[in-house]
Amino acid sequence: MSDYTIASPDEAKDFYAGSDVPGEFRPLTDLLNAEQLAATVIRVPPHSDFEQGTGHYHDQQEELYLITRGTLTWRLGDEVKRVSAPAAIRVAPKTKRSHRNEGDEPVEMWAVSKKLGRHDATKLDDFWEASPEAAQHRG
Numbered sequence: 001m002s003d004y005t006i007a008s009p010d011e012a013k014d015f016y017a018g019s020d021v022p023g024e025f026r027p028l029t030d031l032l033n034a035e036q037l038a039a040t041v042i043r044v045p046p047h048s049d050f051e052q053g054t055g056h057y058h059d060q061q062e063e064l065y066l067i068t069r070g071t072l073t074w075r076l077g078d079e080v081k082r083v084s085a086p087a088a089i090r091v092a093p094k095t096k097r098s099h100r101n102e103g104d105e106p107v108e109m110w111a112v113s114k115k116l117g118r119h120d121a122t123k124l125d126d127f128w129e130a131s132p133e134a135a136q137h138r139g
Helices: none
Strands: 024-027 037-044 055-058 063-069 071-076 079-084 087-091 097-100 107-114 121-124
Touching (some): 071 087, 071 107
Antiparallel strands (some): 024 037
């Protein structure tokens, strides 16, 4: 194995391709042959609710979100915040979270965490009310 790997996010499989979920979800962990880190690029089109009103949390995993383009409306626990690029958001384990793009510009964000090798997320249905500024499904 090489001491480094270079990969384009567009080479990674888009797990939302062919679905009704707006945007892209492209994990790069395997493509990078990462041993300790998990990395995913998330692209959210304008006026889209990426998680479709749901949320999630992780039992043990701390996550770092790097917003490299656009502005997201986040719900972190009970707080709602608008976060614009460039920005970094650290979210502790057990913290309930979700995000959506209520703006006119596409969003690109990277999620980085420790590679666990197992599923650690719990989905939360009806985490927050639907936004009139963000569609729940692909247009």
